[in-house]
Amino acid sequence: MVTGKSNPQIQVFFQDFFRAFIEEVKQAKNALKKDSPSCFFIQRDGHLNSNDYVELHPLPGEELSSGVPKHMIRFLSAFAIKILSSSNGLLLCRNQTELFIINPSTNSFLNVPLPDHLQQQVINIVPDFDMTMERDSDDMKVILFDKEGWGSNFDCHVYSQKEGSWSKKEKRFSGGSRDLKFDNPVICNGAIHFVSVCFNYLAKGSTDFKPYIKSYDMANGNDNKLIRIPKEARRGSHDNSCDMSIFKWSQSQSMCLVRLRKRVFTVWILTNYESCGWRRILKVKVRGMGLMEQNPVITGFTILNGDLVFATEKKVYSYGLIPTSEKYMVLTEICEHGCDYRFARFVPYSDTLRPCGICAKSLR
Numbered sequence: 557m558v559t560g561k562s563n564p565q566i567q568v569f570f571q572d573f574f575r576a577f578i579e580e581v582k583q584a585k586n587a588l589k590k591d592s593p594s595c596f597f598i599q600r601d602g603h604l605n606s607n608d609y610v611e612l613h614p615l616p617g618e619e620l621s622s623g624v625p626k627h628m629i630r631f632l633s634a635f636a637i638k639i640l641s642s643s644n645g646l647l648l649c650r651n652q653t654e655l656f657i658i659n660p661s662t663n664s665f666l667n668v669p670l671p672d673h674l675q676q677q678v679i680n681i682v683p684d685f686d687m688t689m690e691r692d693s694d695d696m697k698v699i700l701f702d703k704e705g706w707g708s709n710f711d712c713h714v715y716s717q718k719e720g721s722w723s724k725k726e727k728r729f730s731g732g733s734r735d736l737k738f739d740n741p742v743i744c745n746g747a748i749h750f751v752s753v754c755f756n757y758l759a760k761g762s763t764d765f766k767p768y769i770k771s772y773d774m775a776n777g778n779d780n781k782l783i784r785i786p787k788e789a790r791r792g793s794h795d796n797s798c799d800m801s802i803f804k805w806s807q808s809q810s811m812c813l814v815r816l817r818k819r820v821f822t823v824w825i826l827t828n829y830e831s832c833g834w835r836r837i838l839k840v841k842v843r844g845m846g847l848m849e850q851n852p853v854i855t856g857f858t859i860l861n862g863d864l865v866f867a868t869e870k871k872v873y874s875y876g877l878i879p880t881s882e883k884y885m886v887l888t889e890i891c892e893h894g895c896d897y898r899f900a901r902f903v904p905y906s907d908t909l910r911p912c913g914i915c916a917k918s919l920r
Contacts, residue, residue, distance in 0.1 A: 592806070593860055593904035594618040597632075597639055597647075598867065601856065601899040609633055612905070613891045615860060616874060616883075623907045628660040631919065640739075641689040645908030648689040648698060657689070657696070657717075657912045663919045666912035668698060671713050671722045686739040688748070694718065696913065699748065699774075701729055701738055708732055712772065717913045729772045732782070733764035739901075742802045742811045745829055747771040747781065749811065751802045756794035766790045767800060769813075786824050786834040789815050803859035807878065812837075814864065816854055819843070821864060823877060838864070838877055845875055845887045856900035867893060867900040 595614040610632040612624055632639070632649070641648040647658045648668075655668045674685070687700045698715040712725040734752035742749045749771045752764070767790065769783035785800070792798060798817040805812040805825055813824045813834070823838040842852060849868055857866035862878040872890040876883030893900065 593642075593906045595624075595905050595907070596858075596860060596865070597642075597903040597905055598856075598872065598893050598895060599639055599901050599903065600895045601901040609894050610637070610639070611893055611895075613872065613893075615863075615865075616888050616890060624660045624905075625663065628658075628663065628919070632660075639903045640687045642903050642905050643689045643696070644691045645906055645910045646689065646691075646696070646912060647903070647905070648687060650687075655687075655698075658919075659908075659910060659912050659916075661907040662909060662911075664912050664916045665919055666717075666916040668715060669722070671700065671715075673702075688741045688743075690743055699741075701772075712774075714774075725774075727776075729770075731770055732768065733762065734767065736770065737801065740801050740803075742804050744804070744809070744811050744826075745771075746775055747773045749783070749802060751785075751800055751813070754793045754795075754798045754800055767793050769802060783826070783829075784832045785813055786836070788836070789813060789822065789824065792817060801857070805859065805862075807862055812859055814857060814859065816857060819852070819854065821857070821866075821875075823859075823864065840875075840885075845873075847873065847887060853897070855895065855898065856902060858902040858904070860902075860904055865890070865902060867895065867902075869897050872900075 593615065595612055595618060597610060597612050599610045610629060612629050635651055637649045637651050639647050639649050645659060645661065647660065649656055649658055655670055656665050657668060658665045685700065685702060687698055689696065689698050691697070696717040700713040701710040702713070703710045708731045710729040710731055712729055713722055714725065715722045731750070732752065736750040736752055738750060740751070749769055751769050752767045754767050767785060769785060771781040771783065773781075789800065793800070795817055798815065800813060800815045802811050802813050808825065810826045810829070812826065815822045819842040821838060821840055821842065822836065824834040824836050827833045827835045842854065849870070852868040855867045855869055857864065859865070860874070862881065863874040863876050863883065865872065865874045871892050874883070874888045874890055876886050878884060
């Protein structure tokens with residue numbers, strides 16, 4: 557019998573239903589546009605090997621956010637796939653013979669043709685190279701820097717997913733006398749940046765004796781920008797225990813520099829791009845973080861969502877860098893990993909529903 561009075565149970569049911577519906581709509585929208593990493597891949601760094609090891613782990617507080625099927629992780633490991641870069645939910649990957657873009661959340665992939673000069677170098681075996689991937693307003697681009705023979709000048713090749721072809725920039729990129737870390741670029745101020753290695757193989761007094769950061773403007777090919785690293789970072793930089801890398805600092809749309817030397821982490825934020833102004837935000841001994849491992853060996857590190865994330869031979873930890881966060885200067889154990897003593901490479905990832913592009917195929 558229907559009366560004029562509403563049933564409280566029915567009211568609660570519809571309230572819960574619409575609340576859940578609205579939440580699903582929000583999650584669907586976020587799945588299409590979220591950019592901050594919710595998890596990370598960790599992989600043994602180095603050359604491609606058969607059955608190489610790939611793991612995916614969520615960041616603290618994001619344990620329910622990853623929608624990557626387990627069989628995709630097995631696929632990445634079983635077929636000796638190296639993850640080169642991650643952008644907006646897509647992975648740029650390569651194996652011994654191919655280059656492709658994968659969305660592991662949707663089980664889809666898109667083959668990317670190799671530039672002609674790489675196809676001509678060898679048959680059936682892709683030479684060792686690093687690439688990065690970046691998305692602008694309406695296109696996904698793959699960027700490759702390489703050189704032929706000796707010298708410090710590099711050709712810049714750009715693949716446009718929209719156009720489906722490679723093009724070479726007119727102006728070459730001058731990397732200086734030091735080797736650059738092409739596997740860890742940072743795009744900032746419309747330019748792509750690389751930090752040099754620290755090794756002491758140049759004569760003291762030479763122009764590039766101290767480590768540095770070089771940039772290449774993707775729009776006009778202007779590579780005249782050399783960013784000096786902080787004086788403190790340069791001191792002792794030739795020590796065999798010293799390692800430096802740059803990362804995107806999303807809190808201010810800038811970049812940060814992380815140095816590890818003698819089990820001491822130091823982190824600087826680039827505060828003035830034009831004058832190369834830096835501000836130090838952290839200097840701490842690994843033991844001073846509260847790490848309980850005996851004689852820990854740091855095998856890799858990165859910056860994710862304002863946290864310093866690093867690996868020892870057994871585990872992965874995070875250490876908060878943002879003063880306003882409840883995680884500030886708090887050490888958190890994230891997970892164990894299987895990279896063992898080998899150098900561990902982190903690839904930030906946020907699972908989305910972004911398509912790989914036209915003609916993408918399914919991996920199912």
